[in-house]
Amino acid sequence: MRQDQPGFDDLMTPSLLLDAAKMARNIERLTAQARRLGVTLRPHLKTAKSINVARCLFGGETGPITVSTLAEAEAFHAAGYADILYAVGIAPQKLTRVQKLRAMGCDLVVILDSQAQAKAVAEAGVPALIEIDSDGHRGGLLSDDPALVEIGRILHANGVLRGVMTHAGESYTVRGKAAHAKFAEQERLAAVDAADALRNAGLCCSVVSVGSTPTAHAARDLSGVTELRAGVYMFFDLVMTGIDVCSIDDIALSVLTTVIGHQPARGWVMIDAGWMAMSRDRGTAAQDVDQGFGIVCDASGRVMEDLIVSAANQEHGIVALRPGAEGPLPDLPVGTYLRILPNHACATAAQHDRYNVLHAQNGHMETWHRFGGW
């Protein structure tokens, strides 16, 4: 930004800010990585939930995307996205809504890991990927589970078997590119083994889908994989910084806040960004460096040494020095604007209904709508 406070007086605080140049750089980084690896990138829009952000992913065009809710699927389909993976295990009750979107021309694909779901999906004529468990993190079948082929047969018999997918959620718990590369290879092997098991049983398996933000950036070889998924990479956050997937300077999202008071005896500066604005996410608490509810920057986005949001109530944040840091606390009079970098972009963005987008080139600010709900 050229100016310290471009139009901030027109915003109410707390407000969500998005640095367009940083986002563009983050998007280009993973786009190039997918190109290098020879796989399709299918960005996960659960973090962004914004048509404007989606438009930045494919150079202004549409493309294949991943979503976490049917509300997202409907919103993105209405905006022209017609190749969508709904990457949360399907509840049979939701199939009517899925069918409606498919009838409108949306190639919406669901995921599942049980015979009960496979039967419901087969009956509804909805294509599916079988979820594979590559790291014990969440749902999915092991690639050598005999149930995999049984489920595959149910889907195949009804012409709705598209392939397999996996997500290494556990990669978030380890630090560094080498560790993430191991998880990437684990994702690849689990998905490719599962695809082979299906093919060896004479079943088709055209899609082999893997990904998480850490593994997507660290993967060295994705032989046998057809597509890569990741979501938070567009914005990044302190959790990703804490495991070395990005630097603090890559974080495109921040919350603008105003100083509203002081408790000098306790070393506190009170701000109007509490957990309602930041979310209750304390994802860095288990990392090497606990960032509280976020790192404090000045209004221009420059990190203020050793200053974090140490505690939060609903609409109050407490800014203080990091434990062990030497003061003094900088002078931050009532009315001062600050920007807070979030622990977890998905959770913080979800607390807001719009992005206030900062364009470095011309210093102007734009409002992009974001949606929520299910």
Next chain:
Amino acid sequence: MRQDQPGFDDLMTPSLLLDAAKMARNIERLTAQARRLGVTLRPHLKTAKSINVARCLFGGETGPITVSTLAEAEAFHAAGYADILYAVGIAPQKLTRVQKLRAMGCDLVVILDSQAQAKAVAEAGVPALIEIDSDGHRGGLLSDDPALVEIGRILHANGVLRGVMTHAGESYTVRGKAAHAKFAEQERLAAVDAADALRNAGLCCSVVSVGSTPTAHAARDLSGVTELRAGVYMFFDLVMTGIDVCSIDDIALSVLTTVIGHQPARGWVMIDAGWMAMSRDRGTAAQDVDQGFGIVCDASGRVMEDLIVSAANQEHGIVALRPGAEGPLPDLPVGTYLRILPNHACATAAQHDRYNVLHAQNGHMETWHRFGGW
């Protein structure tokens, strides 16, 4: 509820449910307590953020309310509420918006604890309460701080000194009525002492406002206090249960969810309510009983022994037996509806844009809009 699943098939999961009869009982309980104590009840609507809920507070009429954002003040004023306390330290930049509401006939009062704020507020002609620190929890001046009278003089000279207010946020950290009664007395003493200090200096102080949900229910005597504030009492939650302010059966809010999978080897049932539906609030983690991301009930709201949401991703929850509990896990096929009681009603409600209201009398369901933002 008469039926186990009243119209749930018309809802998408996850969905926020509100039990109207329990809410009415909770509202009546604190209304009676304020009546007994001889003080005005000024409910805090930061939890509910709903005109329909507000209508239940005063028997269908309007009344004095507290809010945590100017967006709430505007929405409630538009619905006829004209006596509003905005109980977050005022940022000078927000005074124009406050003045607009006041010019429309809303008696909107702000709070502050510094001379800088007092000068801005005096200049804007906006009435204010001085925030008093009764327990070291957050903002406010000690009642014997000389700055109190100095700030009082600035406000008084401009005819905008209304009184004092305090909030015992630390009362949430102790358990049992006796402990909460001590905090209630601490709130009362701090506020009354501050009011006396102002009056002894010849300044007017008509409002003496105290309150938090634990202290409001435990207070035995509120001599010298004019009004009582509380918010989460309308719905209650597991944090309030954990400190004995209410029972589990009083919790009026729950999240309806659907079973979407199983990991039998790990003792997991996967549901479609993750932290997006429950919030990241882990308020019971520091209490005697950690309830994970919430207690699991069947579709009718009956608590399922020892079953909690042990972990949550964005749109996935993991239901498991409480640590140390003996199994077996109940049989919960894919598609089963469950209801989750939340740790923190304010945080969970904020993740949703509507209440699906269950009326016990006639078994029908109503939709009440709720709003967010600032």
